[in-house]
Amino acid sequence: MSVQIDAVILAGGMARRMGGNDKGLVLLNGQPMIQHVIDKIAPQVGNITINANRHQQQYAELGYDVISDQDSGYLGPLAGMVTALTQTHADLLMVVPCDCPMLPKELVSRMHQELLANDAELAVASDGKREQPVVLLMKPSLHQSMKAFLDDGQRKIDMWYAQHRYVVTSFEDQPNAFVNVNTPEQKQQLANTLAK
Ligand SMILES: Nc1nc2c(ncn2[C@@H]2O[C@H](COP(=O)(O)OP(=O)(O)OP(=O)(O)O)[C@@H](O)[C@H]2O)c(=O)[nH]1
Numbered sequence: 001m002s003v004q005i006d007a008v009i010l011a012g013g014m015a016r017r018m019g020g021n022d023k024g025l026v027l028l029n030g031q032p033m034i035q036h037v038i039d040k041i042a043p044q045v046g047n048i049t050i051n052a053n054r055h056q057q058q059y060a061e062l063g064y065d066v067i068s069d070q071d072s073g074y075l076g077p078l079a080g081m082v083t084a085l086t087q088t089h090a091d092l093l094m095v096v097p098c099d100c101p102m103l104p105k106e107l108v109s110r111m112h113q114e115l116l117a118n119d120a121e122l123a124v125a126s127d128g129k130r131e132q133p134v135v136l137l138m139k140p141s142l143h144q145s146m147k148a149f150l151d152d153g154q155r156k157i158d159m160w161y162a163q164h165r166y167v168v169t170s171f172e173d174q175p176n177a178f179v180n181v182n183t184p185e186q187k188q189q190l191a192n193t194l195a196k
């Protein structure tokens with residue numbers, strides 16, 4: 001039996017550094033930023049869900065289910081993850097952010113391989129230098145633990161996964177794949193690079 005891996009794209013932040021403009025929907029080379037992420041991740045997973053707390057209709061028009069945080073207080077990325085974990089029917093859930101438009105083609109397969117090889121509950125990506133705590137492949141059974149962590153008032157993703165059997169999957173061969181677009185300047189920089 002094959003393993004069902006679905007993905008959730010986190011687009012539920014306030015995007016303060018983007019002037020409050022909904023980051024998934026800002027245009028990068030003429031396309032909403034989240035569309036770049038969809039293009040990278042869709043060939044790698046079964047179903048995709050978009051996690052958004054604003055402009056849900058606009059996100060729905062991209063053709064995927066949209067879910068909003070169960071707790072609407074903008075508690076951070078874990079709030080989106082815990083909501084997605086509650087709802088998923090997959091064997092494994094891949095979490096990616098809407099503001100990393102250059103994700104690797106083999107993101108899911110390499111993380112899955114390492115998860116299995118290490119009998120881990122969760123894999124986190126790294127660009128070779130730093131862990132990318134919003135790029136995670138995990139078992140839905142982690143839902144309870146994540147909820148308890150949030151209920152305890154904690155928010156830091158790496159503190160949460162440190163409690164579990166996790167493996168770091170290094171993509172040091174393609175560090176630019178994790179370029180993170182948080183500001184209008186970073187968006188312009190990436191647009192310039194893509195135009196070359
Ligand atoms: N569901 C959900 N996702 C969030 C929340 N806060 C951040 N995220 C997502 O987590 C990822 C990383 O977020 P950041 O770039 O650090 O934060 P941001 O809120 O988007 O932007 P800033 O306000 O500029 O920090 C992005 O995909 C965000 O959409 C939240 O409260 N709920």
Ligand SMILES: [Mg+2]
Nearest residue numbers: 099180181182
């Ligand atoms: Mg970011």
